[in-house]
Amino acid sequence: MAEKKSLGKEFSKGIIAENPVLRLVLGTCPTLATTTSVESAIGMGLAASIVLICSNIVISALRKVIPDKVRIPAYIVIIASFVTIVQMAVKAFLPALDEQLGVYLPLIVVNCIILGRAEAFASKNPVLASALDGLGMGVGFTAALFAMGAVREILGAGTFLGMSVPFLSENPMLIFILPPGGFFTYGLLMAAVNRMAEKKGKPRAELRGCEACPMAHNCALNSANKKEEVAE
Amino acid sequence: MEMTKGLLAILLTAILTNNYILAKFLGICPFLGVSKKLSTATGMSAAVIFVMALATAVTYPINKFLLVQFDLEYLQTIVFILVIAALVQLVEIILKKYMPALYNALGIYLPLITTNCAVLGVVILNIDSGYNFAESMFNSVGAGLGFMLAMVMFSGIRERMESNDIPKFLQGLPITLIAASLVAVSFLGFTGIVENIFG
Numbered sequence: 335m336a337e338k339k340s341l342g343k344e345f346s347k348g349i350i351a352e353n354p355v356l357r358l359v360l361g362t363c364p365t366l367a368t369t370t371s372v373e374s375a376i377g378m379g380l381a382a383s384i385v386l387i388c389s390n391i392v393i394s395a396l397r398k399v400i401p402d403k404v405r406i407p408a409y410i411v412i413i414a415s416f417v418t419i420v421q422m423a424v425k426a427f428l429p430a431l432d433e434q435l436g437v438y439l440p441l442i443v444v445n446c447i448i449l450g451r452a453e454a455f456a457s458k459n460p461v462l463a464s465a466l467d468g469l470g471m472g473v474g475f476t477a478a479l480f481a482m483g484a485v486r487e488i489l490g491a492g493t494f495l496g497m498s499v500p501f502l503s504e505n506p507m508l509i510f511i512l513p514p515g516g517f518f519t520y521g522l523l524m525a526a527v528n529r530m531a532e533k534k535g536k537p538r539a540e541l542r543g544c545e546a547c548p549m550a551h552n553c554a555l556n557s558a559n560k561k562e563e564v565a566e
Numbered sequence: 567m568e569m570t571k572g573l574l575a576i577l578l579t580a581i582l583t584n585n586y587i588l589a590k591f592l593g594i595c596p597f598l599g600v601s602k603k604l605s606t607a608t609g610m611s612a613a614v615i616f617v618m619a620l621a622t623a624v625t626y627p628i629n630k631f632l633l634v635q636f637d638l639e640y641l642q643t644i645v646f647i648l649v650i651a652a653l654v655q656l657v658e659i660i661l662k663k664y665m666p667a668l669y670n671a672l673g674i675y676l677p678l679i680t681t682n683c684a685v686l687g688v689v690i691l692n693i694d695s696g697y698n699f700a701e702s703m704f705n706s707v708g709a710g711l712g713f714m715l716a717m718v719m720f721s722g723i724r725e726r727m728e729s730n731d732i733p734k735f736l737q738g739l740p741i742t743l744i745a746a747s748l749v750a751v752s753f754l755g756f757t758g759i760v761e762n763i764f765g
Contacts (some may be wrong), residue, residue, distance in 0.1 A: 359598075359739065362591075362594040362595060362598065363591050363592060363593070363594045363595070363683050364591075366591040366594060367590065367591035367592075407648070407651060410647055410648070410651060411644065411648065414643050414644040414647050414648075415644060417643055418640060418641070418643050418644060421640075421643065422640060436694075437687055437690050437691055437694065440642070440643045440686070440690055441592075441683045441686060441687055441690070443643055443647050443686065444647070444682070444683040444686055445683075446595065509751075512750075512754065513588060513589050513591065513750045513753075513754075514747040514748070514750035514751040514754065515747070516591065516747075516750075517743045517744065517746040517747035517750055518743070518744060518747040520743050521736075521739075521740045521741070521742075521743030521744040521746075521747065522740065522744075524739050524740045524743060525735050525736050525740035528735060528738075528739075528740065529735050532735075538738060539739065
């Protein structure tokens with residue numbers, strides 16, 4: 335019973351408590367770039383989730399085989415292979431989505447959520463738990479992108495999934511689907527989430543800068559930052 | 567003459583109208599994470615310019631003479647990320663051994679750049695846009711300079727913001743993102759400038 339409960343937790347933590355976009359502040363580039371419409375936001379979310387789940391499963395299955403010293407390049411190769419598969423599938427079956435996502439589809443390779451989960455979770459946990467962790471993080475990522483995409487499309491274009499919204503469709507605020515609107519919506523969403531977290535007595539989401547980055551442990555900038563903090 | 571005009575147009579477009587951070591959203595992590603101080607912002611952007619130019623110079627021939635030649639274009643993503651990762655490691659080792667002064671200035675930023683989407687992004691975009699070698703190099707250097715411009719400007723704004731009185735619920739990340747939004751608005755002002763100059 336206890337095991338079931340903890341597996342459930344691996345899945346659910348990624349959705350709210352450790353939402354990758356709104357709580358851990360990871361994967362900011364696709365969050366800002368692909369949320370100009372609900373459709374591309376969901377497409378991006380699903381594509382990244384598929385890669386995340388598959389790479390988590392494979393990395394977790396190979397965790398005892400991959401030597402510690404070359405693990406980061408090994409993870410990158412695994413992730414890049416799945417990205418290539420997804421890229422080819424999207425090109426073949428959903429050409430319209432491929433056009434919308436453009437360069438951001440291959441760039442899933444460098445999405446810090448995926449490498450971050452590989453390093454922080456899949457490399458230390460069994461296959462089933464890693465799959466659920468990937469699923470939960472994927473759902474959380476897609477949900478956050480959906481929220482951003484909905485706000486930006488409704489306010490910026492006056493439509494929702496292509497259907498026009500009364501009043502707003504006659505007076506769309508174009509700025510919301512332009513780049514500045516992306517930063518602005520993300521900022522306000524962060525503020526709202528921080529407020530909710532504070533009411534529940536949880537810490538605010540902070541940009542942990544380097545600590546959240548999967549490369550942190552082999553990056554000198556991180557240790558330089560830490561030294562500075564100690565000195566201050 | 568026509569060619570230099572085209573190259574300059576590509577350079578200016580990459581710096582101003584299609585700024586990689588503010589219009590294309592590539593490299594947001596360092597933009598938000600390393601822009602607290604002017605010194606780190608300049609160091610990081612110098613390293614980015616260097617790696618972007620180098621990565622383009624290396625990946626362009628690989629794509630043209632290996633991948634396209636043997637119909638392996640679908641391997642682009644894997645090959646490019648590995649080439650960039652290996653390249654960054656190599657540069658780090660060489661700098662450490664032969665140019666310690668430069669290593670001390672740029673070295674600490676190099677590992678960060680491997681997983682920086684701006685570098686992989688510029689390499690892929692060069693190929694997607696069908697640029698030739700000279701155009702690719704100008705686009706990469708322009709992208710790097712645009713990165714530097716945005717980073718340096720933004721670190722100035724953030725250094726000032728430290729002493730400002732900000733409402734509690736906006737403190738930290740939210741106000742940073744809203745400030746970034748205002749910087750992006752100012753860059754919208756450059757729309758059309760390149761077409762007008764070189765039109």
